Amino acid sequence: MEALREQLLILISTPVYLIVIGLEVALSHFRRIPSYTRRDTLNNLYLMLLNSGIDLLFRGVYVVALDWFFHRQLFHIENPFWYWLWLVVGMDFLFYWLHRVDHHSRFFWAVHVTHHSSEQFNLTVGFRSSVFQPLYRFIYFIPLALAGFRAIDIVFVFSATQIWGILVHTEHVGKLGWLEYWLVTPSHHRVHHASNPLYLDRNLGMLLIVWDRWFGTFQPEVEREHYEPIRYGLTKPIERPNAFRIVFHEWLGILRDLKKKVSLREKLMYVFGPPGWSHDGSTMTSDQMRAAESRHSDSEHV
Template structure:
């Protein structure tokens, strides 16, 4: 019988890598901001940068407050299965691959269903693309923890799981830049690069809903969502906010969802709206705006 894991076991053995890395990431973003200004590249806009920074800092402190709840949920799932996977270097690599596979589907569902789009849109509603864009992590993204429970069900140790998860999140930082262009072919074939991720953030017609990979781009190649960068991306979302209010940037799609649900008289249809395509939500919100006029 495997040994039960407690919350204290995980909290004492899983360092908060993102918290430690935050000052370095902010420093690098400020450095990129400076070079962008110096070279007149206009990659940054002051209000947009401070909106991204505010959203990111709130997200870091929020995670500190609720991590015990999230850790507890994952630990509980791990403890209820009778099997476990040994902790060593090669099983840790397998865990990272398995987690990246789950992150691909979590990310894809974050674009294909209104409920999870509401937890992800914050990351896309900037018309700039720079290192500070990586700070835009929604304050409601914790709902996506359901996509990562298979890692615990498979028997991977929670400490390994959380360390792998944090490494995957940190990987996302460097790919949010215009300064790094094309990398060697073997890297582009296996890994998500800035070129791939610029496509993902683009609202060009053939860039929409492409390149969901987190660390590895191979999942997009396998599941038919890969798109190479063949033109300059136009950043932002179709229903682009015209403000830099961090609270509105985090919650505006939730507002769209609740307005649509309120207008729907049938409770079952109202719930189903949560799982419809964001495109339908976008069209419905346009109709509601026209009616209000």
């Protein structure tokens, strides 16, 4: 039954992806918006295949691990409606914290940065996966197993909610009215992928935007007359972005920083501190860049 459910999800989602990507390509051509390049799209597919391969190889391990915690569950939810509703909400809540750590600790950012390294923003970027995230993602979902949710259901709901997470990667859908208050929308996710200082590390939810609103990471998309246009990608683009460097460039940067003659504490900060941290101020974190931009803006209005 569980295998059939997974197959049905793939059978439904695959034609949906193909149709909406085809529509987006046509709209991009019609509106003369350069949303796609051949090289970037191929990189997105390459990263998706790497991630999917690691996920499949490791799935047996994390399903067994989650199942071990499930058999030590603290609660039992009998009503199917509440079971699935709380699983979806709980999954999204825990993914928010996974995503937040991925953005605020350089060790995990080195994994997640591949998803943000594209300077395009289109539906295929949604498939530009964090290659090694399947090796640790399940740890965040242990509370779900302890709360009485089956491992196979946790895996299924994560896959199902990812469909929405992929569909919000588009420039061709504007703001969605009252849905902007509750759901992660394309507008919210454009902000998330921007490298403008105001937008860095914002809008971290996958399905619900309420976590960002409650925990201080929400940022609406600002109209162009009030702020500069969105720039996608990284604050420091990858040099020579070949297949190897797209995946490992941040790890190489960590190794370079560890060679510096600094204290043990500073070495640990280079590994686990916020991305951009430096002992001498030569590089800046997202908060420091935001503060610098704010000071510059204030000085212009004096």
